[in-house]
Amino acid sequence: MAEFRTSIDIEAPPETVFAHLVTPERMVSWMGERADLEPVPGGRFAVDIGGVPFRGEYLEVEQPHRVVVSWGLAGSDDFPPGVSRVEFTLQPTPRGTTLHLLHTGLPESHAATHGLGWAHYLSRLQHSASGNPPGPDPGFLISSHNQEENAV
């Protein structure tokens, strides 16, 4: 299992950054095109990124310091919903917030990274001014026996 760790300084208070992790309108301003969020422990975390359905649950919600979600792909055998875990830790600073991100439990199989890389490709494509954005296509990674439970 692989992990990814990074951090970024944001010139906005933790409360504002926190809001971007728990409200659908603000979520899609930085990640994905559709979000269905229920920010309580055990609540739904569903974001479509470039048509790829990322699904999980909110595991920890501590306003405005910390959000932990489980993270996987709907319908994927290699990278199912809940298999990995993303921790957002918001540390107040004089200029705003340092956001620390830790993504653990990333599977290392080709198929799984393929799915993630794909999402990244497609979201880049959507944000590209010169591109021709593809419509949502949640079907391409979903096997027919495992239909979407959390339709957004």
Added chain:
Amino acid sequence: MWAGDVDVALRALADPNRRRILAVVREEPLAVGEIAKAVDMSQQAVSHHLHVLHDAGLVTEQRQRTRHLFLVRTDGLRVVRDFLDGFWPTHLAALKAAAEAEVRG
């Protein structure tokens, strides 16, 4: 990997039919006819899409006796995999922009 590879791969992946074809040849090498049946498209259309995917380095060809088969190219996947490292930095940069824009009002 250089920028040209990425642009070609992006264009190849922009088409939902090509993404369906890639998903089908991810696990095992298949002939054009088998792919066409799996994605419910004509062989002619599948051949066209395979040509684009091949040029983008995302599928490779194999010969098994008289059979001409297509399979996802793992080197192509590595290009995609390299991109994974960009996923969170790209999105967190967007989060920073969104949060700071909100504060500035």
